Amino acid sequence: MSKQELPVVGQDVAECCPALLTAPLDEEQAEAVAKVFKALGDPVRLRLLSMIASRSGGEVCVCDLTPAFDLSQPTISHHLKLLRQAGLIDCERRGTWVYYWLLPEATDRLARVLTRPAGAPPADTADTAATAR
């Protein structure tokens, strides 16, 4: 399937873009961001995502992903579906196989969500300030 046919790829994170550390999230924002973090909160999905993202050429056949796991093809496909629903990857069927690639704007947005506001003290200082009481 082409990108054009996909309705909401990465939409959740796109809509939710406030930095987590700058101001309290409202319920709707929190729902949208949590959905993507939840997709990343599983070791098999993280390994799949890292295999897809780090592949030179930018895409991976599902036939090259499955052998790395002691899991059935349907289980792998289910995990890939959850990553896709979270807007982190996209895919296209070509003949027998489905090919997957990273949607880097989704991980970029998520990295921004976790980034501290400009002007925040460096981690060491902030940590010391908070704990040295």
Added chain:
Amino acid sequence: MSKQELPVVGQDVAECCPALLTAPLDEEQAEAVAKVFKALGDPVRLRLLSMIASRSGGEVCVCDLTPAFDLSQPTISHHLKLLRQAGLIDCERRGTWVYYWLLPEATDRLARVLTRPAGAPPADTADTAATAR
């Protein structure tokens, strides 16, 4: 409790620091990172974390967190415990109340995990390259 008494604050992410998008994660790395993303994969925990992180002064009394939610004090405490076990926040009891603060090095590390390697094409280009077939 002081920071010194805490055995494994932020340890999981500290040990696992490979960028997710650079090379395939091994099982152990994926387990460690997934644990932290799982802690973030819940809207209540995300809202708690954003309330704690964005608080001027750097810390929040649990008595100021609870009223924002339609949840019991024990439920809020459970969510805070999961954030703490993931190394994202720390706390200290003072008299009746427990005070929480962000451990910014944990969110910094997580942001780095999601950052694309230097030299990667910008998101738009990468996306176009991957989908324009």
